[in-house]
């Protein structure tokens with residue numbers, strides 16, 4: 001079949017789709033190593049834009065903010081999301097209403113969430129800054145962590161909890177030594193997912209950051225820079241962020257596969 | 263001597279279902295006690311009440327004379343081997359077995375020694391470093407057993423311990439469990455719905471039916487002298503001949519008389535019951551004639567199905583290998599005989 005006309009056509013379409021998806025990214029990565037500052041000419045391989053990036057105080061400050069927001073919102077969302085997943089799973093009577101409430105932040109458009117959070121913070125007269133971005137990111141990260149952990153709990157064998165208690169363990173010991181270790185890969189996978197989502201989140205951060213440069217995150221910094229055209233520095237930055245995200249996602253997927261396969 | 267376990271009038275309801283309905287039992291020290299019953303008869307529920315995972319709605323459970331009805335599972339000197347084994351998937355075989363001893367805060371050296379000894383007993387020492395998903399079904403079963411036994415409980419509860427094994431391994435493990443129980447001297451209470459298994463392993467059997475006890479006795483007692491028609495039907499094979507009870511016997515619909523020794527109803531609708539292996543070819547105290555309808559060879563014995571005018575169901579008898587040499591063929595007329603003392607009578 002692969003030699004037939006139809007087979008070749010399918011391969012061609014497939015190649016075109018992949019090209020459409022990945023050629024722009026490849027170009028971006030390539031240009032980040034271009035010695036010339038112009039996107040129109042290749043003048044040789046160079047890492048000068050990466051060096052320039054590391055000299056740029058504004059970018060480094062934004063990167064620091066992003067890491068703070070991602071780390072803090074991931075930590076809080078992982079704790080609350082795991083507790084929520086377990087709590088919902090342990091409930092005897094399933095309620096569709098609660099399910100919908102938990103997963104809504106994943107589906108509601110970011111712009112709606114952004115406006116809602118902005119109005120909420122202004123209404124309560126909460127001064128905005130990094131802490132409000134963290135709170136805002138917790139809102140959607142919580143839903144994602146909860147979803148990943150619940151997927152694992154669906155196949156969790158609760159009889160091992162009874163076995164632990166039967167063997168003399170208290171409730172706390174059972175959680176620490178049996179339940180958490182068994183669902184740990186799913187918790188870590190959820191946390192990694194939350195972290196990556198938080199790192200490149202723009203709209204919500206933009207709306208809840210408040211005025212001033214102090215709480216600018218990396219996506220906001222890129223947005224600010226890009227208004228004066230795409231500089232090779234931005235290409236280098238994008239390449240770095242993409243690399244880090246890919247590593248995190250690959251890690252999350254491997255952990256998740258291991259939990260589901262167990 | 264005082265029994266280890268005393269169950270007094272225990273009741274457990276789930277909504278409108280009464281899973282266990284007023285069960286009272288005394289289980290002696292060192293017994294191998296089987297709870298036998300059909301699916302849904304309340305075996306697991308009763309066992310879970312002994313382990314502490316279910317609270318009775320009424321009644322008491324005593325262990326060595328002390329009331330443990332409200333004691334949580336982790337404070338009972340009783341261990342349960344789960345039907346699904348419930349091994350900890352993230353721990354090795356040795357860690358699984360050590361867990362219960364760590365909960366008792368035993369010294370490390372003692373834990374190591376007892377785990378090794380236990381694994382030796384169940385022949386799992388070479389697999390001590392493996393995880394449960396790297397074991398076969400039979401090996402997992404032995405890990406579950408070792409994990410519960412290593413704590414040296416007063417009573418070990420086993421829920422369908424051999425349920426997940428294939429027929430051949432089951433047969434081996436039945437004898438293995440019995441040997442192990444003898445070796446460790448711990449009281450075993452085992453749940454099963456397999457009557458052969460109960461007969462082979464247990465020294466006492468309780469038959470449960472819809473949450474109530476039907477009969478309690480030794481394997482020989484429940485097999486030879488079933489207390490009720492249900493028990494007679496549930497354990498082993500049984501021929502039932504419906505008819506009309508009279509003093510000393512039962513009148514069959516064709517006018518024939520079945521003589522019965524022992525007590526039973528003396529009037530009204532009734533059934534006479536006789537085991538297939540108690541019936542011989544040739545006349546006896548009770549005699550029926552009929553035509554051979556089917557033969558089934560089982561290796562050790564030959565089963566004959568004989569159609570008689572006395573009953574709608576064919577009568578089954580079992581001939582030993584020796585007798586089978588001269589067995590009648592299909593369609594031949596035969597005379598069947600058996601003794602009055604091998605016959606029981608139950609209300610219909």
Ligand SMILES: Nc1ncnc2c1ncn2[C@@H]1O[C@H](COP(=O)(O)OP(=O)(O)OP(=O)(O)O)[C@@H](O)[C@H]1O
Nearest residue numbers: 276279281299300301302303304305306307308455
């Ligand atoms: N947690 C529960 N909630 C509601 N009903 C239950 C519960 N546990 C048991 N039952 C009911 O109680 C009855 C006895 O159940 P149990 O599990 O004790 O039976 P069993 O003898 O162990 O059966 P099997 O041989 O199928 O395991 C059944 O009718 C069952 O549906």
Ligand SMILES: [Mg+2]
Nearest residue numbers: 305306307421
């Ligand atoms: Mg059961």
